[in-house]
Amino acid sequence: MNHKIKVLMVDDEEKFRETTRKILNRRGFDTVMAADGPEALAKLTENPDVVVLDVKLPGMDGHQVLKEIKKRYPRLPVIMLTGHGAMPSAKEALAEGAFDYLAKPCDIDLLASKIVDASKIKGLAGAIDEKKVGEVMIPLAEYTTVKENDSVRVAVQALRDSFAYRISTSRLMETGHRSVLVFNAAGEMTGVLAITDLLSGMMPAYLSASRPSMADSIRYSPLFWHGMFSRAVKEMGDHPVAALMQPAPQTIDAEANLMEAAYMMLTQNIRRLVVRRAGRMAGIIREQELFFEIEKILQK
Secondary structure, X not given: OOOOOEEEEEOOOHHHHHHHHHHHHHOOOEEEEEOOHHHXXXXXXXXXXXXXXXXXXXXXXXXXXXXXXHHHOOOOOEEEEEEOOOHHHHHHXXXXXXXXXXXXXXXXXXXXXXXXXXXXHOOOHHHXXXXXXXXXXXXXXXXXXXXXXXXXXXXXXXXXXXXXXXXOOOOEOOXXXXXXXXXXXXXXXXXXXXXXHHHHHHOOXXXXXXXXXXXXXXXXXXXXXXXXHHHHHHHHOOOEHXXXXXXXXXXEEOXXXXXXXXXXXXXXXXXXXXXXXXXXXXXXXXXXXXXXXXXXXXXX
């Protein structure tokens, strides 16, 4: 790195401080050490770019130190270190303005990358204004829904009806949702029916069954395929939605960051997530919503 990032490391474990300092310095960081809260606050005058702060400190704990740092230097990013099993404390730190939190013992590569990320936002007014998942999701009331025992015919019509332009607050939304949400009689979401599920449901079982190699030329002949699509659609039309739907999407909290949503979609090869707020389903976030945010950021 061209500019040495100055890191203020606050931890009461001397061995941890020294070991971390040596490793970070070898990686090109300029590391300043503090053993407790008052010493850390005193060393803020050395203008660190990032603070790495342990939650558990003697006397003045990490939460108190974080609050004081944010009073004096609101844009100074702080990464909290927390012991395993202290997740509520870590989430509290995020609400208090921490940039992120890591569990101890932390992977040094992850810590170094988080320090670099945090240093990039120092002094940037827009960085703290990044939207959360709940701000870009489609509210549940605006999403097309059907019941488990509804027929595929009903679901197809509902999906077709969603293919109409709707005005959003900041843009003209794309047509349709490409899927409908499926609920049971108790009002609980149990699945999703997408266009790909309809295509899969149309396929006759014998198309995927093993067959002699000599049947290939017959299977792919024009005569073989003639009328098959229409017959399959009509046969599928009266099936219940529950027979074709895929399981309900995974969930993400409304206060989660957009990068977390993008990471879940990419690593798990999924296109949408159920958004929950206060334990209840609040909406859906899809890859399209992330795309719109990408476009907005690039236009700024």
